[in-house]
Amino acid sequence: MQARAFQHQWSESPTVWIPNHKLASYGLNVTHLVLPPGELWFCRLFNQALPEVSDPELAREVKTFVAQEGAHARGHRAVLERYEADGWDFSVSKNRLNWIFNHLLGDRILGRWQARGRWQRRWLRARIGIIAAIEHVTCVLGNWILYNTAIARAGGKGPCWTCCAGMGRKRWSTAVWPMTCITILGAAILAAPFGFFW
Numbered sequence: 001m002q003a004r005a006f007q008h009q010w011s012e013s014p015t016v017w018i019p020n021h022k023l024a025s026y027g028l029n030v031t032h033l034v035l036p037p038g039e040l041w042f043c044r045l046f047n048q049a050l051p052e053v054s055d056p057e058l059a060r061e062v063k064t065f066v067a068q069e070g071a072h073a074r075g076h077r078a079v080l081e082r083y084e085a086d087g088w089d090f091s092v093s094k095n096r097l098n099w100i101f102n103h104l105l106g107d108r109i110l111g112r113w114q115a116r117g118r119w120q121r122r123w124l125r126a127r128i129g130i131i132a133a134i135e136h137v138t139c140v141l142g143n144w145i146l147y148n149t150a151i152a153r154a155g156g157k158g159p160c161w162t163c164c165a166g167m168g169r170k171r172w173s174t175a176v177w178p179m180t181c182i183t184i185l186g187a188a189i190l191a192a193p194f195g196f197f198w
Contacts, residue, residue, distance in 0.1 A: 015083070018151055028141070032079040033090055034097060038134070039073040041101040042066075045127050105130070 016025040043066045053059045080090060103111040105127055115123040145151065 013079075013082075015086075028145070029079075029083075031138075031141075032076045032083070033093055035076045036073045036080070037094075037097045037101045039069045039076070041105065042131055043069050045124065045131065048124055049128055 015029065016022050018025045018028075046062055046066050050059060050062060053062060084090065105111075107115065107123075109115050109119065109123050113119075
């Protein structure tokens, strides 16, 4: 993998990019709201997990992935700025997402207890498990958008750059997760607060 700078003229991208499907387009556009704080959270956690990665090649790729995530976060922020220029107000959702990623899922367990000793590693494992679960979803969405012939036939132009990224992120998150190891049930329970946003 090679980290790439991303450049795109968002003024040329339609808000409704799935022709005749405004709701679906808006629903998927929510990723531009969720991903900037989420991707920066991914970066922090993968940096913390690097000492657990014993495979040198995987460790090298994870470092490159972390650099790439920063570029993706900036790309998603650029889309949000375009939407906000059109009069959309995301302030409430931004505050909730920042609270989730920086407080609830921060270094303190559920934002309350200082993780010490073995609990520090367990809390890291839990959050890496959440990332692995999230990336399965983004991989499915990315695959659907990239290979959806109906969208292509109708002239739709989806966010291909972020679709490819979602498919790639699944590989690293699921590769790092077994090295930190936690149950699927634990990850699902800890992912429940995301329902607060939706």
